[in-house]
Amino acid sequence: xxxxIIHLVILICLLPHLTIAQNPKTEILILGTSHLHQIKGxxxxxxxxxxxxxxxxxxxxxxxxxxxxxxxxxxxxxxLYSFINSKEYMKQDYNGQWKIWLKTNFASGSDRASxxxxxxxxxxxxxxxxxxxxxxxxxxxxxxxxxxxxxxxxKYLK
Numbered sequence: 063x064x065x066x067i068i069h070l071v072i073l074i075c076l077l078p079h080l081t082i083a084q085n086p087k088t089e090i091l092i093l094g095t096s097h098l099h100q101i102k103g104x105x106x107x108x109x110x111x112x113x114x115x116x117x118x119x120x121x122x123x124x125x126x127x128x129x130x131x132x133x134x135x136x137x138x139x140x141x142l143y144s145f146i147n148s149k150e151y152m153k154q155d156y157n158g159q160w161k162i163w164l165k166t167n168f169a170s171g172s173d174r175a176s177x178x179x180x181x182x183x184x185x186x187x188x189x190x191x192x193x194x195x196x197x198x199x200x201x202x203x204x205x206x207x208x209x210x211x212x213x214x215x216x217k218y219l220k
Contacts, residue, residue: 087200090191091119092216094146094209111140122201123194152213159210184214191219 093116145151163177191205207215 088195088198089202090195090205090219091121091203092205092207092212092219093143094151094212095206096142096146096209112143115140116204119204120202121204123198123203124206146209147212151209155210156213181214184211184218187211188215188218191215 160177160180163173166173168174187207191203194203194205205215
């Protein structure tokens with residue numbers, strides 16, 4: 063009986079988020095980014111072309127992950143952003159960083175724990191995005207986040 067009550071409470075809490083998230087008028091774009099502070103020679107002006115393109119999309123809400131190289135020579139990061147938001151990059155990133163944890167079986171369990179913690183982090187980010195959606199229904203929202211999260215979040219929010 064207690065289990066049924068808990069399931070009902072969870073359903074009641076999540077229902078507003080699920081219905082709003084499926085509202086066809088709300089648009090979410092997830093833009094993956096590199097950790098720019100780690101790029102030697104980075105200057106904010108290198109994002110001018112990226113910002114101009116994003117401005118042309120007229121977003122109502124902007125969500126940015128607090129972030130703890132390419133494009134330095136040309137002072138333009140638009141090629142970098144195009145690549146790190148491509149399906150090719152997402153596949154390479156997943157295969158290089160995360161798929162390995164599903165193929166190993168460490169006695170300590172640290173392989174599965176690492177992957178589980180990553181999934182938990184992405185699920186929390188997805189929940190935060192759904193909270194923003196519930197506060198801004200019928201709006202166009204851009205989420206700027208580390209590029210490794212992009213594929214997972216798009217899958218969760220689909």
